[in-house]
Amino acid sequence: MGLTLVFGVLGIGDFAHGDKMGWGMFLAFFVVSAEGANLGFAGGRFGSLSFGWGLIVGLLVAMIGVALISVILERLVFRRLRAAGGGFFVFAIASLGISIMLRAVIQLIWGPSNFRYTPGIHPAIEILGGIKVKPDQFFIVGVTILAAVLLYWLLYRTRFGKAMRATADNPGLAEASGIDTNRIRIGTWIIAGFLGALAGVMLGLQAEVRFDAGFRLLLPLFAAVILGGIGNPWGALIGGLGVGIAQEVSTQWINTGLKPGIPFVIVIVVLLLRPRGLFGQVR
Amino acid sequence: MSERQPLFRVEAFSGGYVDGIDIIHDVELDLYRDEILTIIGPNGAGKSTLLKAIVGALPFERGRRSFQGTDVSGWSTPRMIEAGIGYVPQVDNVFTSMSIRENLEMGGYMRQEGLRERIAEVLAMFPDLESRPGERASRLSGGQRQMLAMARALMLDPVMLCLDEPTAALSPAARGELLGRIYGIHMSGVGILMVEQNATEALVWSDRAVVMVDGEKVLEDSGLEMLTSSAVGQAFLGQGEEGEGFALDEGSPP
Numbered sequence: 001m002g003l004t005l006v007f008g009v010l011g012i013g014d015f016a017h018g019d020k021m022g023w024g025m026f027l028a029f030f031v032v033s034a035e036g037a038n039l040g041f042a043g044g045r046f047g048s049l050s051f052g053w054g055l056i057v058g059l060l061v062a063m064i065g066v067a068l069i070s071v072i073l074e075r076l077v078f079r080r081l082r083a084a085g086g087g088f089f090v091f092a093i094a095s096l097g098i099s100i101m102l103r104a105v106i107q108l109i110w111g112p113s114n115f116r117y118t119p120g121i122h123p124a125i126e127i128l129g130g131i132k133v134k135p136d137q138f139f140i141v142g143v144t145i146l147a148a149v150l151l152y153w154l155l156y157r158t159r160f161g162k163a164m165r166a167t168a169d170n171p172g173l174a175e176a177s178g179i180d181t182n183r184i185r186i187g188t189w190i191i192a193g194f195l196g197a198l199a200g201v202m203l204g205l206q207a208e209v210r211f212d213a214g215f216r217l218l219l220p221l222f223a224a225v226i227l228g229g230i231g232n233p234w235g236a237l238i239g240g241l242g243v244g245i246a247q248e249v250s251t252q253w254i255n256t257g258l259k260p261g262i263p264f265v266i267v268i269v270v271l272l273l274r275p276r277g278l279f280g281q282v283r
Numbered sequence: 284m285s286e287r288q289p290l291f292r293v294e295a296f297s298g299g300y301v302d303g304i305d306i307i308h309d310v311e312l313d314l315y316r317d318e319i320l321t322i323i324g325p326n327g328a329g330k331s332t333l334l335k336a337i338v339g340a341l342p343f344e345r346g347r348r349s350f351q352g353t354d355v356s357g358w359s360t361p362r363m364i365e366a367g368i369g370y371v372p373q374v375d376n377v378f379t380s381m382s383i384r385e386n387l388e389m390g391g392y393m394r395q396e397g398l399r400e401r402i403a404e405v406l407a408m409f410p411d412l413e414s415r416p417g418e419r420a421s422r423l424s425g426g427q428r429q430m431l432a433m434a435r436a437l438m439l440d441p442v443m444l445c446l447d448e449p450t451a452a453l454s455p456a457a458r459g460e461l462l463g464r465i466y467g468i469h470m471s472g473v474g475i476l477m478v479e480q481n482a483t484e485a486l487v488w489s490d491r492a493v494v495m496v497d498g499e500k501v502l503e504d505s506g507l508e509m510l511t512s513s514a515v516g517q518a519f520l521g522q523g524e525e526g527e528g529f530a531l532d533e534g535s536p537p
Contacts (some may be wrong), residue, residue, distance in 0.1 A: 159388075162381070168388045169378040176340075176370065177435075178393035180363045 001151060001236045002195035002223055008231030009168040009188040012078065014270050017196055017219060019102035020066050022172060022214030024197030025204040027065045028058030032088045048135040050122040050204070058117075059201045067193030073098055074189050079182075099215065101104070106211040129171040147198055148237050153199055154191070155233065168231065220247070223263035227270050229280025231246040237276065242266075290443050290474045291315035291337065291368075298336055298344030306332045309346075309500045316442060316474040317490075319466070321506065323482040330478040331373060331447050333495065337476065338370040338445055350443075358536045365393050370435030373447040376432035377436050379421040383412050386431055387419055390438030397530035405434045408467065426457030430464060437468065444468060448475035450484065462488050488512045513531075 004019045032054040045052045077098065081090050124132035155161040165176045167184045175181050200214055207213065224243045228235025247262045270277060306329045314320050322330045335341050339360045348356045350366060364370060367385040378386050387402045394401065395516065406413040409430045420431055429449050434443060449465065450458040458481060466488050469475045479485035487490055487507035489491040494515070502515065509515045 159392075162385055162388060163392065165379050165385075167379060169380045170375055173372070173375060173378065174389070176360050176364065177389050178365060178370075179389070 001233045002192035002199070003235040004186060004225045004228070004231055004233055005195070006192045007225065010078075010185055011088060011165050012095065013088065013222075014023070014192075015095040015218065016073075016093060016099040016216035017095075017100055017192070018097045018218035019106070020069065020193065020196040020214065020218070021203060021217065022106055022211060023069060023102060023199030024062035024066045024200030024212060025209050026110055026211075027062040027197070028055060028201045029110070029117065029209045031055075031061050033115070041238040046074065046120075049055035049117045049139060050120075050136050052132075055117055055201070055205070058199065062197040062201050066197035067190040069102075070193035070196075071186055072187040079185075095203060097144065099218075103212060103215055107269075109212060111209060117205055119211065136205055137190070141199065143202060144237070147195060148233065149235050151191070154275055155259070160184075160187060206217055220244070222253045223266045223270075225278055226267050229277030232277070232279045235277055235279035242278075287315055288352055290509045291476070292348070293333075294347040294349075296333075296336065296346030296348070296365065298341050299332070300342055301342045301348075302343050306498050307336060309494075312493065312500070312502050314443065314474050316472070319469050319475040319477070319489045319491075319506075321482075321489040321492045322476070322478045322495055323480075323485070323492055323509075326480075327497075328495040330495050330496040331499075334370075334375060334478050335444050337495075338368060340370075341358055347417065361393075364439060364441075367439070367442045367489050369431045369439065369441035369444040371429075371436045371444070371446045371449065373402070373451060375434065377420045377423075377428055382417050382419055382429055383423075383434075384416040386435050386518050387438055387536065390435035399451055401440070405437050409434050409464065409470075425456070426453050429453065429461055433464070433468065437473075438486055441473060443474040443476065446475065448478055450479065451480050455508070457533070458484055483510070 001021075003014060006012050006014045006017070032051070052061050077094055078091060081094060086094075122134055122136065124134045126132055153161075155165055163174065163179045164184050164187065166177070166179060171181055173185075203213055205216065220243050221240075224239035225236050226239070227242050228237070228239025243263055243266055246266060247259050250262050251259060293310055296310045296384065297305045297308050310333060312320075312333075317403070320350040325332050332341065336344055338354070339348075339358045339362070342374065344356070344429070344474075347354060348358075355363060355366070358366070360370070381389070383406075386509075388398065391398050391401055402416075403519060406416060409426050411430055412426060412434060416486065420428060423431060432450070433444070433446070446465065450461055453461060462484060465475060465477070477485065486506045486509050492506050492509045493500055493506065494502035494509075500511075504512070504515075
């Protein structure tokens with residue numbers, strides 16, 4: 001959702017989004033790990049969930065941190081490139097460089113090992129029809145839906161969100177209407193940063209905390225955005241579900257090792273059959 | 284009109300998009316609040332460029348622009364719009380992915396208060412739009428889009444409205460309806476400055492008109508005089524013998 005938002009409003013295909021997720025993941029890890037425990041954050045659990053207040057505080061720290069990183073990068077990199085007349089490819093290549101840099105710094109600080117927010121085994125519980133689900137996964141789904149609803153509310157019900165959509169639609173006319181498009185750009189980076197950090201922490205909760213976890217998700221992420229229709233947050237959510245389900249279900253017929261190739265197939269098929277994606281608008 | 288203060292005045296104005304290459308040469312222009320002033324002229328005469336200059340969207344300019352007696356040379360477009368000048372560009376003049384109502388909200392972005400009331404007032408001027416405020420702008424016809432673009436520009440209660448070829452690419456029927464609406468807006472107390480290719484139809488509604496050729500103002504007269512003057516008719520309105528002069532409104536019926 002963050003990726004599609006940045007693309008829709010700012011026209012930037014942000015290859016660093018995956019590594020911003022990585023940063024979110026690790027900022028939260030910093031809070032729940034030993035360093036955080038010394039500060040009095042970690043510990044405690046909510047019911048059968050694997051985490052407690054520590055992770056919630058970690059999530060907030062991650063969101064603020066990633067938003068801050070995004071804003072600094074806008075000021076330091078993208079604003080200058082824009083002023084110099086840079087276009088889509090210039091932004092994309094710059095974000096690729098940023099991606100490598102962000103990942104390298106994570107690796108420098110935390111090393112290449114895998115971590116968990118809460119060590120130990122977290123048993124799954126059985127729900128209807130013998131499907132096994134970890135309690136954490138309910139939390140992840142709930143938070144994702146809440147984020148989507150909040151984003152929808154922001155974009156369609158608030159003055160700032162409508163101005164974001166107006167800027168995405170027609171920047172010249174938006175500026176002539178008195179919308180401060182610079183503020184909109186900063187706001188978009190902040191919101192995308194929140195969403196990226198949220199996704200990173202959820203990913204860390206579901207899988208493992210690893211320096212390149214966000215980056216590895218970048219391709220499925222782009223596939224989800226293209227499938228859903230570039231620039232459409234709902235599309236991104238549905239596209240994400242679609243790509244994820246396709247990847248998992250595919251293992252019924254193909255070798256599990258080929259799973260990472262599924263997003264490629266989806267991207268190619270979507271671009272061939274319906275280039276604007278499921279919910280994209282004709283421009 | 285000697286004693287009245289003009290709403291907008293352009294003095295000794297020259298300018299263009301690139302430094303050193305002027306498109307407009309030494310133009311003088313006055314617009315009064317109680318009139319519709321139309322700028323006509325052949326393609327490439329600098330009409331739209333002059334309109335852009337008036338709303339502060341031309342990068343390079345010399346001369347003086349004043350609005351209600353205040354020197355506004357060098358003001359940015361948002362500042363001009365906030366001061367009470369509505370501007371409707373010729374193309375890309377609505378947010379196509381947004382609804383009619385949202386377009387109006389964006390038009391009124393700078394309003395501190397009374398947004399809802401103003402939307403209702405503006406919608407009331409355009410029955411076509413009023414009946415379906417939730418419709419997306421991309422679904423509207425060309426004429427309805429132009430109306431939405433004007434409605435958007437009216438959101439800040441401008442005292443002056445600048446229209447860049449509002450009837451371009453419209454059917455004759457839609458052109459007539461749109462010009463009627465423009466007249467209605469004018470009667471509510473808004474000075475209108477428009478650039479038009481469909482010159483004959485526009486002149487019928489205009490109090491005054493200016494002819495521009497090659498970036499210079501070559502003629503200024505009342506709309507009626509322009510329509511009836513055989514020289515103007517032959518040179519600029521495509522009247523008279525076939526092939527004489529250059530026709531401006533090739534698309535309109537004879």
